[in-house]
Amino acid sequence: MKMHYGFPIIIGLVIFIGALCAPFAMGTIVTKKYEEPKLVLPKGEKECIESKEYMRTNHMQLLNEWRDWALRDGERTYTNHAGKEFKISLQNTCMKCHNNKADFCDKCHTDAGVSPYCWDCHTQPEGLK
Amino acid sequence: MKNNRRNFIKLAGIAAAGLAVAPKAMASGGGHSPASVNKDAIHAKHWGMVIDTTKLNTEEAIAKLAKVCHSIHNVPTIPNNQDVKWLWADSYAHTFPEQENPHLAEEVHQRAYPLLCNHCEEPSCVRVCPTKATFKRADGIVAMDYHRCIGCRYCMAACPFGSRSFNWGEPREYLDLAKLNPEFPTRMRGVVEKCNFCVERLAVGKLPACVEASEGAIVFGDLTDPDSDVRKVLRERFTIRRKPTVGTEPSVYYII
Secondary structure, eight states, X not given: OOXXXXXXXXXXXXXHHHHHHHHHHHHHHHHHHOOOOOOOOOTTOOOOSSOHHHHHHHHHHHHHHHHHXXXXXXXXXXXXXXXXXXXXXXXXXXXXXXXXXXXXXXHHHHHHTOOOGGXXXXXXXXXXX | OOOOHHHHHHHHHHHHHHHHHHHHHHHHHTOOOSXXXXXXXXXXXXXXXXXXXXXXXXXXXXXXXXXXXXXXXXOOOOSSTTOOOSEEEEOHHHHOGGGOOTTOOHHXXXXXXXXXXXXXXXXXXXXXXTTOOXXXXXXXXXXXXXXXXXXXXXXXXXXXXXXXXXXXXXXXXXXXXXXXXXXXXOOOTTOEEOOOTXXXXXXXXXXXXXXXXXXXXXXXXXXXXXXXXXXXXXXXXXXXXXXXXXXXXXXXXXXX
């Protein structure tokens, strides 16, 4: 059987499949090159309010809960799993240790492409310009 | 087992008893919330305020209190009709429009009256808020959750006292950024704001900033406690509230 216009069709198909797979290939290259952001951790303080792993995966839920407890329920003391108490406050607890938003929050948020709107109202410890 | 009426009623009874017990049994298994009220917080069943306008009645004195309030809460001063205010002064006619008469004592008529959110018992702003961004706390304070405010301004239309301000622009453009209170947030464009009876100060055992700065002209306390400072003053002095006919039952009282 003779294929009409066989050459351009095959070439076209190769280009099409190549273009279809390009993002995956490019993605793999980028992922291999990617380095985890280097956070500046607080000096003089070894432990966060919960374990590092918990904070890494759950800080957003925790912050949401903190917001509702403090603001809506008027409960401003947090007792962690070890029984230690903390004042529920982004500006007066979190950012007192993590005293640089650019070196801590922004590092991962920029890489992950998320822009939480905390700082529309809350003030970062570096101050506002 | 024979399916007769007697058996059915027995089973229904057991099921009903189970339904009554189940929620409690499930709740006790869930552990308790890690959040609790601060130990140093001061509590009331219903916070209220009495302002002695025989002592506090000049624009300057009220401006001084407003400055204290606005600086600790990062409230901007905007030099046009888009200004944001938590505490401000106005005339007798604007403060008590229903309680005016043509032969009012001249001195009373000429006083400046300090105004703020009345933290009403039946707050109309709370009723109209579509997102529950503004809500009444158990202690009577009408609070705002700026995270939820969508800027619809229904609350401003509902408030009979003009206690609410809308951020038409970015409030930070009108704040002295070097002098911000770093312990309190600012607001953003598109949200409504108002006096919060200093909930953040009550939570750490302090009285509201205006009460502290008023040198005794403002009394603050629990309206439900007959032995509280406010109730003592209310028993002894003649007081009025703003716009009684709208029925929102303000928690701010004025000694005339």
